[in-house]
Amino acid sequence: MENQGIAGLKGGLKKTLFYDDLRTMPWWKGFFVHAFRILYAIFWDIYEDRITLRATSLVYTTLLSIVPTLAIVFSVLKSFEYHNKLKESLQSFLSPMGERGVEITDYIMNLVERVDPGVLGSVGLVFLIYAIVSMVSKVEASINEIWGVEVHRPLVRRFSDYLSAVVLGPVLILIVLGIMANFFAGAAAEVIPGIGPLKDVIDMALPNALIIMIFLFLYKALPNDRVSLISALIGAVCACLLWQLSGFVFAHFVASSSRLAELYSVFVTSIIFFIWLNFAWLIILIGASIAFYHQYPLEAVTRKFMRSPASIDLRRLSVEIALLIGQAHRRGYAPWTSEGLARRLRTPKRIIDHLLSAMENAGLLYAIDSRPAGFVLSRPVEQVSVRHIMDSSRIKDAPFIGREHAPGLDVLMERLDDAKEAILREVNLSGLLDEQEKLTNITGKTDI
Numbered sequence: 001m002e003n004q005g006i007a008g009l010k011g012g013l014k015k016t017l018f019y020d021d022l023r024t025m026p027w028w029k030g031f032f033v034h035a036f037r038i039l040y041a042i043f044w045d046i047y048e049d050r051i052t053l054r055a056t057s058l059v060y061t062t063l064l065s066i067v068p069t070l071a072i073v074f075s076v077l078k079s080f081e082y083h084n085k086l087k088e089s090l091q092s093f094l095s096p097m098g099e100r101g102v103e104i105t106d107y108i109m110n111l112v113e114r115v116d117p118g119v120l121g122s123v124g125l126v127f128l129i130y131a132i133v134s135m136v137s138k139v140e141a142s143i144n145e146i147w148g149v150e151v152h153r154p155l156v157r158r159f160s161d162y163l164s165a166v167v168l169g170p171v172l173i174l175i176v177l178g179i180m181a182n183f184f185a186g187a188a189a190e191v192i193p194g195i196g197p198l199k200d201v202i203d204m205a206l207p208n209a210l211i212i213m214i215f216l217f218l219y220k221a222l223p224n225d226r227v228s229l230i231s232a233l234i235g236a237v238c239a240c241l242l243w244q245l246s247g248f249v250f251a252h253f254v255a256s257s258s259r260l261a262e263l264y265s266v267f268v269t270s271i272i273f274f275i276w277l278n279f280a281w282l283i284i285l286i287g288a289s290i291a292f293y294h295q296y297p298l299e300a301v302t303r304k305f306m307r308s309p310a311s312i313d314l315r316r317l318s319v320e321i322a323l324l325i326g327q328a329h330r331r332g333y334a335p336w337t338s339e340g341l342a343r344r345l346r347t348p349k350r351i352i353d354h355l356l357s358a359m360e361n362a363g364l365l366y367a368i369d370s371r372p373a374g375f376v377l378s379r380p381v382e383q384v385s386v387r388h389i390m391d392s393s394r395i396k397d398a399p400f401i402g403r404e405h406a407p408g409l410d411v412l413m414e415r416l417d418d419a420k421e422a423i424l425r426e427v428n429l430s431g432l433l434d435e436q437e438k439l440t441n442i443t444g445k446t447d448i
Contacts, residue, residue: 018301021346037300038293045289054142055281062277065135070112072132092207096250097276100269140222143288147223148299148350211240218284219291226339231295239287246279296342296349314393318355320345322389323436325365326381326429335374355393362392377429384429387421 017037022030045051070090087109094101215236220227254272293300324344325336338356342349356375359365364384367373377384 022297034294034297034300037297038290041293041300042286042289046286051146051285051289052282054145055278055285058138058142058281059274059277061135061138062281065131067108067111068127068131069135070108089210093280094273094276096247096254097272098251098254100254100272103269104273139218140224142285143218143222144224146285146288147225147227147292148353149224208240208244211243212236215239215284215287219288223288226337227291228295231291234294235287235289235291238290239283242283242286243280246283250276250279296339298342298346299348299350314351314355315390317345317347317351318359318389318393319386319432321352321355322359322364322377322384322429323432325375325377326384326433327436329377329381330433335368335376337374358392359389362388364389364392381430381433382428385424386427386429386432387424389429390420390424 017033020033022034025033042051087105090108091102091105094105097104212233213236216232219232219235220229321336321341324341328334328336336344338349338352341347341356342352345352356365356367360367360375363378365375366378367375
């Protein structure tokens with residue numbers, strides 16, 4: 001009996017933590033369960049190297065593009081007379097490295113100050129721009145992979161967005177923070193009595209505000225998907241807390257790395273710099289994962305404790321998607337988005353995206369060009385065959401995938417296809433919607 005009680009307790013706990021709908025829980029319980037699921041999902045992402053490998057690749061990209069990127073930013077900031085802020089920001093980023101951080105900051109800034117985009121020539125300028133675009137492109141690809149985005153921005157739009165982000169982003173952030181600091185130090189101190197003592201608090205908070213604003217920009221702007229501001233902000237704040245904690249731990253690691261210096265001699269500074277860059281990118285990607293799992297709670301438990309894509313009947317799911325889209329068309333509702341369909345059908349968004357893409361390729365749907373994209377039927381519901389909807393979800397024959405010759409099995413599969421064809425020959429989406437409306441009048445339910 002005792003073993004049964006323990007087993008029942010474990011089963012109930014597992015059900016609560018991984019299966020229960022967050023929307024049916026009290027807010028406090030849902031908060032803790034959601035936080036646990038996010039931590040659990042990120043743990044497995046790190047354990048299975050989904051994040052760590054991306055972070056390591058970004059270290060290599062950073063080493064190639066850090067000087068060109070900072071050179072462009074330095075040139076723009078110099079025209080606004082904010083170029084001194086760049087060195088302060090870089091030194092703050094490398095502060096966990098102690099004296100070695102100051103050494104690397106001086107070395108990088110010396111290289112940056114020598115780069116003059118005006119005298120590089122056409123080839124040098126092209127390389128400069130390529131290095132910048134390559135870096136931001138790799139960062140976008142990493143964050144898009146976390147968000148499960150398969151469709152990337154057009155090349156021309158990516159080029160313009162990247163340069164705008166690199167050139168204007170740092171300028172706007174530093175100008176806003178500078179205005180805030182001067183406001184509390186200058187005019188506000190004279191007009192508002194008692195605000196002077198807040199200056200020290202503001203000075204301490206501004207570096208963290210800068211970090212949060214940078215993370216918020218990355219998580220909100222880079223994914224080619226609609227990102228909730230709340231989710232992006234939560235990811236940015238969590239990443240900032242991890243940044244401060246990691247900086248504290250890393251500073252102690254550097255302070256006690258005397259044996260490391262003896263082992264690697266003159267290379268110790270470079271090695272510590274590589275390690276800190278890897279930590280930095282890992283923190284940035286963890287923050288992006290937090291934002292993703294906060295916006296899509298179902299994704300946090302799908303991979304381990306809910307149905308896998310292989311166990312989902314994709315044919316039925318594709319028809320359910322078509323019914324919802326057809327229903328919205330009949331009733332004059334706004335087009336369904338992939339996020340809305342994923343929430344409505346309680347299915348991972350990546351599977352919904354896969355089916356929507358397959359149905360779009362089959363000519364059954366088309367996406368309205370917006371952010372996020374809405375999906376509508378490409379033809380009247382009377383002309384949409386259920387058989388075509390189901391067939392669109394099947395993985396088509398691919399090269400290099402062979403099949404063993406099995407005459408008996410081939411005959412069976414042909415019989416199944418003939419039976420399916422006979423059943424679905426006259427069934428279209430309009431008929432299913434009519435039948436659904438009849439059942440709605442009986443049961444009182446408003447949709448599938």
